[in-house]
Amino acid sequence: MNTCRMPLGSDRGATQPVRGASRGLTIEQTMAEMQCSRATVANLRRQAGISDRPGRKASAGRNATRHDARPILDKPATMPPVSHPALTEARTLYPSTVVPVDGLRNLLVSGQNSWKVGAVVTKGRWKGFPIFTLTLEERATCPTSCGHWRSCYGNAMHMANRIAHGPAFEERLGHELAILNSRHPGGFAVRLHILGDFYSAAYVDLWGGFLDRFPALHVFGFSARWNRTDPIARALLGLVMERWDRFAIRFSNAPSDECSTVSIEHPVQKPADAVICPAQLGKTDNCGTCGLCWATTRRIGFVRH
Secondary structure: OOOOOOOOOOHHHHHHHHHHHHOOOOHHHHHHHHOOOHHHHHHHHHHOOOOOOOOOOOOOOOOOOOOOOOOOOOOOOOOOOOOOHHHHOOOOOOHHHEEOHHHOOOOOEEHHHOOOOOOEOOOOOOOOOEEEEOOEOOOOOOOOOOOOOOOOHHHHOOOOOEEOOOHHHHHHHHHHHHHHHHHOOOOEEEEEOOOOOOOOHHHHHHHHHHHHHOOOEEEEEEEOOOOOOOHHHHHHHHHHHHHOOOEEEEEEOOOOOEOEEEEEOOHHHOOOOEEEOOOOOOOOOOHHHHOHHHHOOEEEEEEOO
Protein backbone atom coordinates (compact mmCIF):
# COMPACT_ATOMS: atom_id res chain seq x y z
CA MET A 1 0.00 0.00 0.00
CA ASN A 2 1.72 3.15 -1.19
CA THR A 3 -1.11 5.63 -0.72
CA CYS A 4 -1.27 7.64 2.48
CA ARG A 5 -4.54 8.25 4.23
CA MET A 6 -3.75 11.97 4.12
CA PRO A 7 -2.91 13.77 0.86
CA LEU A 8 0.80 14.42 0.71
CA GLY A 9 0.15 17.86 -0.76
CA SER A 10 -1.75 18.95 2.31
CA ASP A 11 -0.19 20.49 5.37
CA ARG A 12 -1.45 17.61 7.48
CA GLY A 13 0.14 15.02 5.18
CA ALA A 14 3.46 16.84 5.14
CA THR A 15 3.60 17.47 8.86
CA GLN A 16 2.39 14.06 10.06
CA PRO A 17 5.90 12.47 9.97
CA VAL A 18 7.25 15.49 11.86
CA ARG A 19 4.60 15.11 14.54
CA GLY A 20 5.32 11.41 14.66
CA ALA A 21 9.02 12.09 15.20
CA SER A 22 8.21 14.56 17.96
CA ARG A 23 6.28 11.78 19.70
CA GLY A 24 9.24 9.42 19.34
CA LEU A 25 7.71 7.27 16.60
CA THR A 26 9.99 5.22 14.38
CA ILE A 27 9.58 5.08 10.61
CA GLU A 28 7.77 1.75 10.99
CA GLN A 29 5.30 3.16 13.50
CA THR A 30 4.67 6.23 11.34
CA MET A 31 4.10 3.93 8.35
CA ALA A 32 1.40 2.06 10.27
CA GLU A 33 -0.22 5.27 11.46
CA MET A 34 -0.24 6.95 8.03
CA GLN A 35 -0.60 3.69 6.04
CA CYS A 36 2.25 4.81 3.77
CA SER A 37 5.28 3.14 2.29
CA ARG A 38 8.66 3.35 4.00
CA ALA A 39 10.03 5.43 1.13
CA THR A 40 7.24 8.01 1.43
CA VAL A 41 7.65 8.45 5.18
CA ALA A 42 11.47 8.53 4.97
CA ASN A 43 11.33 11.15 2.22
CA LEU A 44 9.00 13.40 4.22
CA ARG A 45 11.17 13.03 7.31
CA ARG A 46 14.27 13.95 5.32
CA GLN A 47 12.49 17.00 3.90
CA ALA A 48 11.73 18.02 7.46
CA GLY A 49 15.37 17.60 8.47
CA ILE A 50 14.75 14.58 10.69
CA SER A 51 17.71 12.21 10.90
CA ASP A 52 16.98 8.50 10.89
CA ARG A 53 20.59 7.44 11.32
CA PRO A 54 21.58 8.11 14.94
CA GLY A 55 24.97 6.49 14.38
CA ARG A 56 24.47 3.33 16.37
CA LYS A 57 27.59 1.16 16.46
CA ALA A 58 27.44 -2.59 16.36
CA SER A 59 28.84 -4.12 19.52
CA ALA A 60 31.96 -6.24 19.10
CA GLY A 61 31.53 -9.95 19.57
CA ARG A 62 27.83 -10.04 18.80
CA ASN A 63 26.40 -12.93 16.85
CA ALA A 64 26.14 -12.16 13.14
CA THR A 65 22.83 -10.39 12.52
CA ARG A 66 21.86 -7.48 10.33
CA HIS A 67 20.73 -5.36 13.27
CA ASP A 68 21.65 -4.31 16.77
CA ALA A 69 19.41 -5.18 19.69
CA ARG A 70 16.61 -2.66 20.12
CA PRO A 71 15.17 -2.46 23.65
CA ILE A 72 11.57 -1.30 23.34
CA LEU A 73 10.99 0.36 26.69
CA ASP A 74 11.48 3.90 25.35
CA LYS A 75 9.32 3.41 22.25
CA PRO A 76 5.64 4.36 22.13
CA ALA A 77 3.10 1.80 20.98
CA THR A 78 0.78 2.56 18.07
CA MET A 79 -2.41 0.90 16.85
CA PRO A 80 -4.73 1.36 13.89
CA PRO A 81 -8.17 2.84 14.59
CA VAL A 82 -10.85 0.39 15.73
CA SER A 83 -12.74 1.10 12.51
CA HIS A 84 -9.87 -0.01 10.27
CA PRO A 85 -11.11 -2.68 7.81
CA ALA A 86 -8.13 -4.93 8.50
CA LEU A 87 -9.52 -5.57 11.97
CA THR A 88 -13.03 -6.45 10.82
CA GLU A 89 -11.92 -8.36 7.71
CA ALA A 90 -9.30 -10.39 9.62
CA ARG A 91 -6.32 -9.49 7.47
CA THR A 92 -3.04 -7.62 7.49
CA LEU A 93 -2.88 -3.85 7.11
CA TYR A 94 -0.81 -4.50 4.00
CA PRO A 95 -2.64 -7.01 1.77
CA SER A 96 -0.20 -6.48 -1.11
CA THR A 97 2.50 -8.18 1.00
CA VAL A 98 0.65 -11.54 1.06
CA VAL A 99 2.61 -13.64 -1.43
CA PRO A 100 1.87 -17.09 -2.90
CA VAL A 101 4.59 -19.69 -2.45
CA ASP A 102 5.61 -19.60 -6.11
CA GLY A 103 6.53 -15.94 -5.67
CA LEU A 104 9.09 -16.66 -2.96
CA ARG A 105 12.56 -18.12 -3.13
CA ASN A 106 12.34 -19.48 0.42
CA LEU A 107 9.55 -19.86 2.94
CA LEU A 108 12.01 -20.40 5.78
CA VAL A 109 14.29 -17.37 6.09
CA SER A 110 17.46 -17.02 8.14
CA GLY A 111 16.94 -15.38 11.50
CA GLN A 112 19.76 -12.96 10.68
CA ASN A 113 17.10 -10.94 8.85
CA SER A 114 15.33 -10.24 12.14
CA TRP A 115 16.98 -8.23 14.90
CA LYS A 116 14.60 -9.87 17.40
CA VAL A 117 15.53 -13.43 16.45
CA GLY A 118 19.19 -13.67 15.41
CA ALA A 119 21.05 -16.02 13.11
CA VAL A 120 22.15 -18.78 15.48
CA VAL A 121 21.65 -20.06 19.03
CA THR A 122 24.71 -19.26 21.13
CA LYS A 123 23.86 -20.84 24.48
CA GLY A 124 21.99 -23.70 26.11
CA ARG A 125 20.97 -27.11 24.81
CA TRP A 126 20.31 -25.77 21.31
CA LYS A 127 23.69 -24.06 21.07
CA GLY A 128 25.02 -23.91 17.54
CA PHE A 129 21.63 -24.37 15.86
CA PRO A 130 21.00 -21.96 12.97
CA ILE A 131 17.63 -20.23 13.27
CA PHE A 132 15.05 -19.87 10.52
CA THR A 133 11.78 -17.98 10.61
CA LEU A 134 8.36 -18.45 9.04
CA THR A 135 5.89 -15.61 8.47
CA LEU A 136 2.19 -16.02 7.69
CA GLU A 137 -0.54 -13.40 7.43
CA GLU A 138 -1.52 -11.89 10.76
CA ARG A 139 -5.22 -11.98 11.71
CA ALA A 140 -6.10 -14.15 8.67
CA THR A 141 -4.58 -17.15 10.48
CA CYS A 142 -5.17 -15.97 14.06
CA PRO A 143 -8.10 -16.43 16.46
CA THR A 144 -10.20 -13.30 16.99
CA SER A 145 -9.67 -13.86 20.70
CA CYS A 146 -6.01 -12.86 20.33
CA GLY A 147 -5.08 -10.20 22.86
CA HIS A 148 -3.06 -8.41 20.16
CA TRP A 149 -5.73 -8.38 17.46
CA ARG A 150 -5.41 -4.61 17.19
CA SER A 151 -1.91 -4.10 18.60
CA CYS A 152 -0.15 -6.80 16.52
CA TYR A 153 3.42 -5.73 15.80
CA GLY A 154 2.79 -6.70 12.21
CA ASN A 155 1.14 -3.28 12.02
CA ALA A 156 4.66 -1.84 11.77
CA MET A 157 6.01 -4.47 9.34
CA HIS A 158 5.11 -2.89 6.02
CA MET A 159 7.88 -4.62 4.08
CA ALA A 160 7.51 -8.18 5.41
CA ASN A 161 6.36 -10.91 3.04
CA ARG A 162 3.37 -12.80 4.42
CA ILE A 163 3.12 -16.30 2.95
CA ALA A 164 -0.31 -17.26 1.61
CA HIS A 165 -1.24 -20.42 3.53
CA GLY A 166 -2.85 -23.47 2.00
CA PRO A 167 -1.96 -26.83 0.38
CA ALA A 168 0.79 -25.41 -1.84
CA PHE A 169 2.40 -23.75 1.18
CA GLU A 170 2.27 -26.94 3.24
CA GLU A 171 3.79 -29.05 0.47
CA ARG A 172 6.61 -26.58 -0.11
CA LEU A 173 7.24 -26.32 3.62
CA GLY A 174 7.92 -30.05 3.84
CA HIS A 175 10.44 -29.84 0.99
CA GLU A 176 12.33 -26.97 2.61
CA LEU A 177 12.46 -28.69 6.00
CA ALA A 178 13.86 -31.80 4.33
CA ILE A 179 16.67 -29.71 2.82
CA LEU A 180 17.46 -28.04 6.15
CA ASN A 181 17.43 -31.40 7.94
CA SER A 182 20.04 -32.63 5.42
CA ARG A 183 22.19 -29.52 5.67
CA HIS A 184 22.08 -29.25 9.49
CA PRO A 185 21.96 -32.81 10.87
CA GLY A 186 23.22 -31.55 14.23
CA GLY A 187 20.08 -29.48 14.68
CA PHE A 188 18.32 -26.34 13.52
CA ALA A 189 15.55 -24.18 14.97
CA VAL A 190 12.45 -22.70 13.35
CA ARG A 191 10.68 -19.69 14.87
CA LEU A 192 6.89 -19.99 14.45
CA HIS A 193 5.41 -17.62 13.49
CA ILE A 194 6.92 -14.15 13.11
CA LEU A 195 3.40 -13.14 12.10
CA GLY A 196 0.32 -15.33 11.99
CA ASP A 197 -0.68 -18.46 13.88
CA PHE A 198 -1.71 -22.10 13.53
CA TYR A 199 -4.74 -21.92 11.25
CA SER A 200 -6.09 -25.50 11.36
CA ALA A 201 -5.81 -28.72 13.37
CA ALA A 202 -4.44 -30.40 10.24
CA TYR A 203 -1.66 -27.80 10.10
CA VAL A 204 -0.77 -28.59 13.72
CA ASP A 205 -0.70 -32.31 12.87
CA LEU A 206 1.55 -31.50 9.92
CA TRP A 207 4.15 -30.11 12.32
CA GLY A 208 3.85 -33.24 14.44
CA GLY A 209 4.68 -35.25 11.33
CA PHE A 210 7.61 -32.96 10.55
CA LEU A 211 9.08 -33.65 13.99
CA ASP A 212 8.91 -37.38 13.25
CA ARG A 213 10.40 -37.06 9.75
CA PHE A 214 13.14 -34.56 10.51
CA PRO A 215 15.08 -35.39 13.71
CA ALA A 216 17.19 -32.22 13.47
CA LEU A 217 14.10 -29.97 13.58
CA HIS A 218 13.45 -27.91 16.72
CA VAL A 219 10.66 -25.35 16.97
CA PHE A 220 9.91 -22.38 19.21
CA GLY A 221 7.36 -19.61 19.07
CA PHE A 222 3.98 -18.43 20.31
CA SER A 223 0.30 -19.03 19.68
CA ALA A 224 -2.86 -17.23 20.78
CA ARG A 225 -4.77 -20.51 20.48
CA TRP A 226 -5.27 -21.86 23.99
CA ASN A 227 -9.04 -21.99 24.45
CA ARG A 228 -9.92 -25.68 24.83
CA THR A 229 -13.18 -25.18 22.92
CA ASP A 230 -11.03 -24.53 19.85
CA PRO A 231 -10.07 -27.80 18.09
CA ILE A 232 -6.90 -26.16 16.79
CA ALA A 233 -5.93 -25.25 20.34
CA ARG A 234 -6.60 -28.79 21.57
CA ALA A 235 -4.40 -30.27 18.86
CA LEU A 236 -1.66 -27.74 19.58
CA LEU A 237 -1.77 -28.27 23.34
CA GLY A 238 -1.38 -32.01 22.86
CA LEU A 239 1.65 -31.60 20.62
CA VAL A 240 3.30 -29.08 22.97
CA MET A 241 2.80 -31.31 26.01
CA GLU A 242 4.16 -34.37 24.21
CA ARG A 243 7.09 -32.74 22.40
CA TRP A 244 8.08 -29.65 24.40
CA ASP A 245 11.77 -30.59 24.16
CA ARG A 246 11.58 -29.95 20.40
CA PHE A 247 8.32 -28.04 20.02
CA ALA A 248 8.50 -25.16 22.50
CA ILE A 249 5.39 -23.21 21.55
CA ARG A 250 4.14 -20.87 24.26
CA PHE A 251 0.50 -19.91 24.68
CA SER A 252 0.07 -16.14 24.60
CA ASN A 253 -1.81 -14.75 27.59
CA ALA A 254 -3.10 -18.19 28.55
CA PRO A 255 -4.40 -18.64 32.13
CA SER A 256 -1.46 -20.87 33.02
CA ASP A 257 1.88 -20.34 34.72
CA GLU A 258 3.68 -22.84 32.46
CA CYS A 259 4.46 -22.79 28.71
CA SER A 260 2.75 -19.42 28.44
CA THR A 261 3.34 -15.70 28.13
CA VAL A 262 1.69 -12.65 29.65
CA SER A 263 1.42 -9.23 28.04
CA ILE A 264 2.00 -6.24 30.30
CA GLU A 265 1.95 -2.50 29.73
CA HIS A 266 4.90 -1.79 32.04
CA PRO A 267 7.54 -3.90 33.85
CA VAL A 268 6.00 -3.01 37.23
CA GLN A 269 3.01 -5.16 36.21
CA LYS A 270 5.08 -8.34 35.95
CA PRO A 271 3.37 -11.24 37.75
CA ALA A 272 5.42 -12.80 40.50
CA ASP A 273 5.64 -16.12 38.65
CA ALA A 274 6.90 -14.58 35.39
CA VAL A 275 10.19 -13.25 34.04
CA ILE A 276 10.29 -10.38 31.55
CA CYS A 277 11.87 -11.12 28.16
CA PRO A 278 15.58 -10.23 28.65
CA ALA A 279 15.92 -9.02 25.05
CA GLN A 280 13.14 -6.46 25.56
CA LEU A 281 15.04 -5.09 28.53
CA GLY A 282 18.30 -4.87 26.56
CA LYS A 283 19.96 -7.55 28.69
CA THR A 284 20.72 -9.71 25.66
CA ASP A 285 20.62 -9.21 21.91
CA ASN A 286 17.96 -11.54 20.61
CA CYS A 287 16.35 -14.99 20.84
CA GLY A 288 19.56 -16.69 19.73
CA THR A 289 21.64 -15.15 22.50
CA CYS A 290 18.92 -15.73 25.10
CA GLY A 291 17.26 -19.12 24.71
CA LEU A 292 14.93 -18.62 27.67
CA CYS A 293 11.75 -19.42 25.73
CA TRP A 294 12.78 -23.05 25.19
CA ALA A 295 15.05 -23.46 28.23
CA THR A 296 12.24 -23.18 30.78
CA THR A 297 8.48 -23.64 30.96
CA ARG A 298 8.21 -20.65 33.31
CA ARG A 299 5.82 -17.93 32.18
CA ILE A 300 7.50 -15.07 30.30
CA GLY A 301 6.25 -11.48 30.30
CA PHE A 302 6.34 -9.27 27.23
CA VAL A 303 5.87 -5.51 27.34
CA ARG A 304 3.34 -4.43 24.70
CA HIS A 305 5.00 -2.55 21.87
